[in-house]
Amino acid sequence: MNAVYHITCRPAAEKDTALLEQIHIEAWKHSYRNYVPQEVLNDRKVTEERLKKMKNDIRSGLVFVVSANELPVGFLTPAPFFGEEAEIAVFYIAPAGWA
Numbered sequence: 001m002n003a004v005y006h007i008t009c010r011p012a013a014e015k016d017t018a019l020l021e022q023i024h025i026e027a028w029k030h031s032y033r034n035y036v037p038q039e040v041l042n043d044r045k046v047t048e049e050r051l052k053k054m055k056n057d058i059r060s061g062l063v064f065v066v067s068a069n070e071l072p073v074g075f076l077t078p079a080p081f082f083g084e085e086a087e088i089a090v091f092y093i094a095p096a097g098w099a
Contacts, residue, residue: 017054022046023094024075062077
């Protein structure tokens with residue numbers, strides 16, 4: 001039997017900063033593990049500078065938390081858009097949520 005997920009998306013809040021940055025780091029490390037030297041991946045960590053950037057991105061109003069069954073599993077940001085259409089520019093899901 002396949003799992004059923006209720007997927008939601010909501011605007012990120014400043015309280016989400018650390019969680020979203022951790023998801024960003026974990027997803028990046030997992031995605032690029034076969035393409036980037038391990039020492040580069042090991043250096044990728046949550047830092048004050050990265051948290052500040054994430055917080056600024058959240059304040060812009062263009063970061064959205066993606067949840068599965070009410071558990072935050074990732075985030076997305078749209079590309080600049082015009083009119084009523086938009087595209088997703090960034091979409092990170094924590095590796096634990098990959099199926």
